[in-house]
Amino acid sequence: xxxxxxxxxxxxxxxxxxxxxxxxxxxxxxxxxxxxxxxxxxxxxxxxxxxxxxxxxxxxxxxxxxxxxxxxxxxxxxxxxxxxxxxxxxxxxxxxxxxxxxxxxxxxxxxxxxxxxxxxxxx
Numbered sequence: 191x192x193x194x195x196x197x198x199x200x201x202x203x204x205x206x207x208x209x210x211x212x213x214x215x216x217x218x219x220x221x222x223x224x225x226x227x228x229x230x231x232x233x234x235x236x237x238x239x240x241x242x243x244x245x246x247x248x249x250x251x252x253x254x255x256x257x258x259x260x261x262x263x264x265x266x267x268x269x270x271x272x273x274x275x276x277x278x279x280x281x282x283x284x285x286x287x288x289x290x291x292x293x294x295x296x297x298x299x300x301x302x303x304x305x306x307x308x309x310x311x312x313x
Contacts, residue, residue: 193295193296194311196295197308201225201308203288207288208228209255209256209257210231210232210249210257211232211233211256211259212233212260212273213234213235213301214261214266214269214301215235216237218234218302219234220302221301221302222301222305224305225304225305225308233249233256242273250281254283255283255285256284256285258270258273258274258277259288259292259301260301261301262299263299263300292304
């Protein structure tokens with residue numbers, strides 16, 4: 191199956207989720223909202239100015255599971271690993287499916303460009 195079809199499948203799966211999604215910045219959130227994801231379920235890292243440990247502890251109070259969609263550059267990968275380590279330590283389940291599918295079937299490096307990337311594919 192070609193990447194376009196896999197990305198179509200990804201988008202359908204993504205839009206069917208009702209889990210909280212952690213992103214790096216407000217432009218990432220904007221891109222996910224443009225695609226059609228519920229803005230109330232998107233959490234921007236450091237919007238409250240917390241360090242990563244405090245941020246994860248705060249989220250863990252109300253979210254039993256999360257999806258982490260950080261960028262695929264070095265900084266985003268590092269942040270992703272820190273999130274996973276902290277959330278798992280706190281008993282929060284990290285759903286890796288959406289991130290892994292997106293990494294495998296798209297050519298994006300930054301989440302903020304996802305809406306444009308999908309639109310250019312006619313998705």
